Amino acid sequence: MPTISVTVNGEERRAEIESRMLLVHFLRETLNLTGTHIGCDTTSCGACTVHWNGRPVKSCTIFAVQVDGDEIRTVEGLETGGQLHPVQEGFWEEHGLQCGFCTPGMMMTAAALLEENPHPSEEEIRFAISGNLCRCTGYVNIVKAIQYAARKQAGAEAAAAGGA
Amino acid sequence: MIPGTFEYHAPRHLDDALGLLAEYRDDGKLLAGGQSLIPVMKLRLAEPKHIIDINRIAGLSHIAETSDELRIGALTRERDLERSDIVRQRYPLLLDTANVIADPLVRNLATVGGNLAHADPANDHPATMLAYRASVVALGPNGERVIPIDDFFISAFETTLQPDEILTEVRIPKPNGRAGGAYVKLERKVGDYAIAAAAVQLSFAYDGTIAEAGIAVTNVSYTPERSSAAEAIVRGNRLTDDVIRAAAQAAADACEPTADLRGSVEYKRAMTRTMTARALRLALVRAGA
Numbered sequence: 001m002p003t004i005s006v007t008v009n010g011e012e013r014r015a016e017i018e019s020r021m022l023l024v025h026f027l028r029e030t031l032n033l034t035g036t037h038i039g040c041d042t043t044s045c046g047a048c049t050v051h052w053n054g055r056p057v058k059s060c061t062i063f064a065v066q067v068d069g070d071e072i073r074t075v076e077g078l079e080t081g082g083q084l085h086p087v088q089e090g091f092w093e094e095h096g097l098q099c100g101f102c103t104p105g106m107m108m109t110a111a112a113l114l115e116e117n118p119h120p121s122e123e124e125i126r127f128a129i130s131g132n133l134c135r136c137t138g139y140v141n142i143v144k145a146i147q148y149a150a151r152k153q154a155g156a157e158a159a160a161a162g163g164a
Numbered sequence: 165m166i167p168g169t170f171e172y173h174a175p176r177h178l179d180d181a182l183g184l185l186a187e188y189r190d191d192g193k194l195l196a197g198g199q200s201l202i203p204v205m206k207l208r209l210a211e212p213k214h215i216i217d218i219n220r221i222a223g224l225s226h227i228a229e230t231s232d233e234l235r236i237g238a239l240t241r242e243r244d245l246e247r248s249d250i251v252r253q254r255y256p257l258l259l260d261t262a263n264v265i266a267d268p269l270v271r272n273l274a275t276v277g278g279n280l281a282h283a284d285p286a287n288d289h290p291a292t293m294l295a296y297r298a299s300v301v302a303l304g305p306n307g308e309r310v311i312p313i314d315d316f317f318i319s320a321f322e323t324t325l326q327p328d329e330i331l332t333e334v335r336i337p338k339p340n341g342r343a344g345g346a347y348v349k350l351e352r353k354v355g356d357y358a359i360a361a362a363a364v365q366l367s368f369a370y371d372g373t374i375a376e377a378g379i380a381v382t383n384v385s386y387t388p389e390r391s392s393a394a395e396a397i398v399r400g401n402r403l404t405d406d407v408i409r410a411a412a413q414a415a416a417d418a419c420e421p422t423a424d425l426r427g428s429v430e431y432k433r434a435m436t437r438t439m440t441a442r443a444l445r446l447a448l449v450r451a452g453a
Contacts, residue, residue: 002172018169019169019171019172019215020167020168020170020205022202022206041165041206042203043199043202043203043266044355046267046269056272057269058269058270061199061202061270062198062202063172063198063202065174065217066174066195066198066219109268128268130267130268130355131267131268131269131354131355132269
């Protein structure tokens with residue numbers, strides 16, 4: 001069986017795995033990082049979204065062996081130093097979830113969007129999350145949560161610039 | 165869902181990948197974006213014994229224009245087409261297509277070469293490349309050959325690419341003079357295959373007539389297919405409402421949809437007509453005609 005070495009949320013993890021093991025199973029079962037959800041298991045719902053070298057992808061449709069030597073970021077890696085990521089704070093403040101099942105994937109997609117486009121329009125937000133399904137249909141608050149995160153991030157940057 | 169067991173190979177060079185393909189032949193399968201292959205492996209519709217992952221091979225992900233062609237590395241992701249200035253400025257048909265394939269997360273991995281080599285008649289790039297009169301480059305043990313797209317698709321999931329060949333590049337003729345293109349897709353929701361879709365690429369003569377027309381449709385035939393009858397109606401004419409109507413009807417008459425959860429034969433034929441008409445009109449607007 002191949003051994004892979006992957007940097008997951010900044011920490012190097014090594015494991016011997018079967019080639020056929022999907023990335024989502026590697027994260028959940030081998031590393032016990034169960035924040036990443038398995039929803040449809042058919043590349044449709046986006047609940048399993050993680051960042052692979054910075055890009056949001058569906059971890060149910062990637063073999064874990066493919067990410068050998070690479071960087072993976074999961075929902076557990078959003079928080080830094082006890083501080084919620086602006087996206088997490090947005091979902092909290094704007095009630096961006098109902099049942100919460102799609103939330104980890106939604107937040108990973110949102111975080112990647114804001115890295116690429118810090119000031120997205122509502123249309124751009126909706127386009128970006130079009131591969132993430134919320135079966136509670138709570139999209140209105142999900143969009144508000146991401147808008148909150150964008151404002152928060154911009155405010156933090158302005159404050160940092162002001163203090164510099 | 166758990167795929168069958170396989171041995172994993174991640175060659176760093178094309179030569180090594182070709183060697184592995186030659187060694188394993190029908191037991192080997194190339195893995196590009198994996199967004200079609202992995203789902204079919206999870207369903208056990210495919211159980212290749214050897215997976216040859218080409219993602220670690222450099223030099224397959226370019227988007228560059230030569231004097232007469234746009235050359236796209238086979239491993240280019242849809243998201244990179246969407247963000248390419250060259251594509252955004254000069255290849256609206258290709259941009260439209262990249263924008264509606266699956267969903268944004270899938271497009272971060274899905275490749276243009278994989279979309280073509282998989283040869284699913286429901287895939288979007290086949291119609292687009294037929295409309296562009298593109299060609300694909302196949303690299304094999306005896307070197308490279310350039311396959312015109314009309315000689316590429318044989319049937320559903322079947323192409324003239326040989327088991328020991330790798331699709332390395334897609335080449336689109338550079339549009340000359342006044343030209344315009346569009347891809348119009350009807351889908352039930354983001355991420356679904358088309359109910360019907362139409363790809364149109366037009367170039368105009370100085371007198372405003374259509375010098376060359378490429379028209380092809382998605383997911384309404386068993387093999388990705390050019391609408392030759394529709395092209396013949398358009399070519400040499402001005403795109404009047406009558407000509408658009410006649411061409412769209414010809415595309416609808418020639419297609420061979422099957423009834424499924426996306427609709428009846430009659431509905432899909434009607435939507436093929438509508439999508440073709442809309443794509444023709446949009447291509448016309450974009451050409452500034």
